[in-house]
Amino acid sequence: MLHYTFERSCIRGFGKDLNPTFGAFFQGINRFCRWGNTTSPKTGKDFVEIVVTEQERDAFQKAGRKVATIIPNLDTYIAGIIKSQTPDAAYFTYETMTATLQEWSKKYQSIARLVSIGKSCEGREIWAMKVSDNPDLDEKEPACLITGAHHAREWISIEVPMEALKQYLEGYGKDERLTRLVNEREVWFVPMVNPDGVTFSQTESKYWRKKSPQA
Numbered sequence: 001m002l003h004y005t006f007e008r009s010c011i012r013g014f015g016k017d018l019n020p021t022f023g024a025f026f027q028g029i030n031r032f033c034r035w036g037n038t039t040s041p042k043t044g045k046d047f048v049e050i051v052v053t054e055q056e057r058d059a060f061q062k063a064g065r066k067v068a069t070i071i072p073n074l075d076t077y078i079a080g081i082i083k084s085q086t087p088d089a090a091y092f093t094y095e096t097m098t099a100t101l102q103e104w105s106k107k108y109q110s111i112a113r114l115v116s117i118g119k120s121c122e123g124r125e126i127w128a129m130k131v132s133d134n135p136d137l138d139e140k141e142p143a144c145l146i147t148g149a150h151h152a153r154e155w156i157s158i159e160v161p162m163e164a165l166k167q168y169l170e171g172y173g174k175d176e177r178l179t180r181l182v183n184e185r186e187v188w189f190v191p192m193v194n195p196d197g198v199t200f201s202q203t204e205s206k207y208w209r210k211k212s213p214q215a
Helices: 025-033 054-060 074-084 095-106 156-171 176-184 195-203
Strands: 008-012 047-052 066-071 111-121 125-131 143-147 187-191
Touching: 047 054, 047 195, 054 066, 074 125, 095 111, 095 125, 095 156, 125 156, 143 156, 156 176
Parallel strands: 143 187
Antiparallel strands: 008 047, 008 066, 111 125, 125 187
């Protein structure tokens, strides 16, 4: 189960000096927002939209800024969207991704090889899976690299390479185009480039966008 320790709101702050053109406030806005923890701001002629904690919003108002709350609680808002979609759907975590890749490497061993290309700052293996008709050979074939999860909070970017990888594996020998691609290409998948950041965003602060804060 994923859990979060920060409740956040989306607010709009007003003032001409909020625009990057004026620069003064925009350059100092990190006094109110921890950029690793929040989304990049949306700006207009005289406003900036940011995701902040309750304490950050209060600091913004104490600085004399007019504030309009767009989404009072993003956790509640997102939970409502998820509830309206597939009830049992869940994003891959580092653990479920690892288990799935290990299962696929055994099930499709004739065309797939799972290797670690290194460890993260917190010691997690960074997994890569090669798909080819001769996975143990480095053949003179066109090669392709498909990666995901460079930014910690972009969980959907793990789903894309995992689903593409699944299609390659399941389609081999059944789908003519996929079979030809596997036979004539070497395709590497690294679904989670940033496992530390993803884990931190899924267990501590889902708006975290960088690598591990411990790194």
